[in-house]
Amino acid sequence: MSKEKEIRVGSLEIPAAALEWQFVRSSGPGGQHVNRTSSKAILRFDAVHSPHLSDDVRRRLLDRVRARLTRDGTILISSQRHRDQSRNVADCLEKLTELLKRALIVPKKRRRTKMPRSVIAKRLDTKRRRSATKRLRHRAEE
Numbered sequence: 076m077s078k079e080k081e082i083r084v085g086s087l088e089i090p091a092a093a094l095e096w097q098f099v100r101s102s103g104p105g106g107q108h109v110n111r112t113s114s115k116a117i118l119r120f121d122a123v124h125s126p127h128l129s130d131d132v133r134r135r136l137l138d139r140v141r142a143r144l145t146r147d148g149t150i151l152i153s154s155q156r157h158r159d160q161s162r163n164v165a166d167c168l169e170k171l172t173e174l175l176k177r178a179l180i181v182p183k184k185r186r187r188t189k190m191p192r193s194v195i196a197k198r199l200d201t202k203r204r205r206s207a208t209k210r211l212r213h214r215a216e217e
Contacts, residue, residue, distance in 0.1 A: 080168065082094075082168060082171060082172055082175065084172055084175045084176050084179060085176075085179055087127065087128070087132070087175060087179060088127065089120070089125070089127045089175075090127070093120065093121070093125060093127060094118060094119070094120055094171075095118070095119040095120070095121075096116065096117070096118060096119075096164070097116075097117040097119065098113040098114070098115065098116055098117070098160060099113050099115045099117065100112070100113055100114075100115065101113075101114045101115035101155040101158075101163075102115075102155065112160070113160070114155065114157070114158060114159055114160045114163060115153060115154070115155040115163060116153065116154050116155075116160060116163035116164045116166070116167050117151060117152070117153045117167075118150075118151070118152040118153070118164075118167040118168070118170075118171060119149050119150070119151060120149065120150045120152070120171060121147075121148060121149050121150075122136055122137060122140075122144075122148060122149070122150050123137070123147070123148025123149075124148065131181075132175075132178050132179060133178075135177075135178040135180075135182075136150075136174060136175065136178035139174060139177060139178060140174060150171070150174075152167045152170050152171055152174075153167065154166035154167045154170070
């Protein structure tokens with residue numbers, strides 16, 4: 076079954092043993108059969124204690140998934156989009172793969188851009204003109 080697959084994203088490899096699965100009854104369509112099958116898939120991945128993640132990837136991943144984290148640092152991903160369990164398992168794996176892809180990307184450090192002298196000069200010139208216009212509106216002191 077597809078739930079025994081490992082996840083490979085770039086140089087990162089997470090074995091199937093590191094993923095914990097749980098199956099529960101799903102809400103939504105399914106007719107009479109919906110009360111008998113546990114088609115909703117819940118994937119648990121212990122990101123905090125996983126030896127498969129480097130520290131910087133782990134930090135970026137945990138920053139992205141704050142809402143899905145449990146107190147002990149486990150990421151919960153669930154899917155009940157499809158009626159059959161195997162498609163929900165594949166959906167969970169796809170969601171985790173996407174999160175890991177984003178965590179692998181090292182964000183570029185922002186460099187402050189220097190404001191050109193012409194922009195500074197134009198701003199000061201505009202302020203000077205505006206000041207002069209307002210000064211001309213005042214009545215002369217009597």
